[in-house]
Amino acid sequence: xxxxxxxxxxxxxxxxxxxxxxxxxxxxxxxxxxxxxxxxxxxxxxxxxxxxxxxxxxxxxxxxxxxxxxxxxxxxxxxxxxxxxxxxxxxxxxxxxxxxxxxxxxxxxxxxxxxxxxxxxxxxxxxxxxxxxxxxxxxxxxxxxxxxxxxxxxxxxxxxxxxxxxxxxxxxxxxxxxxxxxxxxxxxxxxxxxxxxxxxxxxxxxxxxxxxxxxxxxxxxxxxxxxxxxxxxxxxxxxxxxxxxxxxxxxxxxxxxxxxxxx
Amino acid sequence: xxxxxxxxxxxxxxxxxxxxxxxxxxxxxxxxxxxxxxxxxxxxxxxxxxxxxxxxxxxxxxxxxxxxxxxxxxxxxxxxxxxxxxxxxxxxxxxxxxxxxxxxxxxxxxxxxxxxxxxxxxxxxxxxxxxxxxxxxxxxxxxxxxxxxxxxxxxxxxxxxxxxxxxxxxxxxxxxxxxxxxxxxxxxxxxxxxxxxxxxxxxxxxxxxxxxxxxxxxxxxxxxxxxxxxxxxxxxxxx
Numbered sequence: 001x002x003x004x005x006x007x008x009x010x011x012x013x014x015x016x017x018x019x020x021x022x023x024x025x026x027x028x029x030x031x032x033x034x035x036x037x038x039x040x041x042x043x044x045x046x047x048x049x050x051x052x053x054x055x056x057x058x059x060x061x062x063x064x065x066x067x068x069x070x071x072x073x074x075x076x077x078x079x080x081x082x083x084x085x086x087x088x089x090x091x092x093x094x095x096x097x098x099x100x101x102x103x104x105x106x107x108x109x110x111x112x113x114x115x116x117x118x119x120x121x122x123x124x125x126x127x128x129x130x131x132x133x134x135x136x137x138x139x140x141x142x143x144x145x146x147x148x149x150x151x152x153x154x155x156x157x158x159x160x161x162x163x164x165x166x167x168x169x170x171x172x173x174x175x176x177x178x179x180x181x182x183x184x185x186x187x188x189x190x191x192x193x194x195x196x197x198x199x200x201x202x203x204x205x206x207x208x209x210x211x212x213x214x215x216x217x218x219x220x221x222x223x224x225x226x227x228x229x230x231x232x233x234x235x236x237x238x239x240x241x242x243x244x245x246x247x248x249x250x251x252x253x254x255x256x257x258x259x260x261x262x263x
Numbered sequence: 264x265x266x267x268x269x270x271x272x273x274x275x276x277x278x279x280x281x282x283x284x285x286x287x288x289x290x291x292x293x294x295x296x297x298x299x300x301x302x303x304x305x306x307x308x309x310x311x312x313x314x315x316x317x318x319x320x321x322x323x324x325x326x327x328x329x330x331x332x333x334x335x336x337x338x339x340x341x342x343x344x345x346x347x348x349x350x351x352x353x354x355x356x357x358x359x360x361x362x363x364x365x366x367x368x369x370x371x372x373x374x375x376x377x378x379x380x381x382x383x384x385x386x387x388x389x390x391x392x393x394x395x396x397x398x399x400x401x402x403x404x405x406x407x408x409x410x411x412x413x414x415x416x417x418x419x420x421x422x423x424x425x426x427x428x429x430x431x432x433x434x435x436x437x438x439x440x441x442x443x444x445x446x447x448x449x450x451x452x453x454x455x456x457x458x459x460x461x462x463x464x465x466x467x468x469x470x471x472x473x474x475x476x477x478x479x480x481x482x483x484x485x486x487x488x489x490x491x492x493x494x495x496x497x498x499x500x501x502x
Contacts, residue, residue, distance in 0.1 A: 161346045165360040257386040
């Protein structure tokens, strides 16, 4: 019975993969037809984008700029998650502090990303710390709000169990609190990475001399749409590798107990 | 007090309600638990039994009076819900309460007694309620606590499972001597397990009577259990 169910799941996953690939192929085909029909530099054909990608790859530029952007994404992500999680968990557990800080959060959430970036560059100079700090500051309010909700929903019964059995602070944090916050960390991570890499491109465009954002700005001035799209797809590829190679396996591992049921 | 594991001397516990009224949950309570005794508290629903246990466990400090755990030993609790961490296996849940210097201790004997040997790697949501309660018992007894608090640990189980778990609890209590205080609304359960029964009144709780049972648990046959149940029931009804 179990193997029949597993086979059915595998079949369903297989067919969904085929549908996704077919859908992407149709997209590329429609794009190629429209580009061929328009015959305009503003919309290059898929093969022109591919050729630009190969040129950038062979020159080593692609790896250099992708690497710089990825490093900025990772740095900003770590800062945003660390600061945002600590504040979010604290606010979730301290209603008074939450009432005080909540208006600041709403304020920060509504400041446009561009304003934070420009002000960071003006106040702290055109340097790496200002760039990463600006990206992190854009993301921190979202992380705070997500983790605050997580901390509010902690199960008091587990906290009481930990108190009765005299768990140390670290034991409580590691084995009782953080596992309950895992879905909230996962949500903040997912939305965080997708938001951060988009903001990193703006930061690079405005004030850095390398990275995908810088390259897009450069090729925008040259009106080279094929290379702009080549960098865009290359970075989307990197983020897909992060999603399927890191985030999803990690998610599956931390949620391994959820798929079980009474035997 | 020298041979008592716990001295309760509470003058009251009140709760402020939303309509500015005050709920008197617990009244005057004074009793001591002799070391290695098994005391059951019975009483009507909502009389403050669980509130008292929470006070003893340090989960409720808003009462007047004092609760003195005389020794420095550990305290363990089995709650109405098993309260196993769902992301940890049965074995990981049990090991979690052990201090660092006992982390590698074998659990074989305890798991054999409780019939959990094959469930070590199971997650709590793979267990029936009865098995989850066994795991909660294992977690409590592995600590070899000086004081064991049990809050209706077999509630919501079918009679056969509850009977089996009561016997397992007694087996563990004899092999791992500890001072046990258990709340139950099941008079027969109290008659089977306890060597002393405290009968609580309606809210605010006070002790209506204290019934000492001299006969050892394993010597209590059906006839004797019937007599003990009758004695307890008479006191409960008189309240």
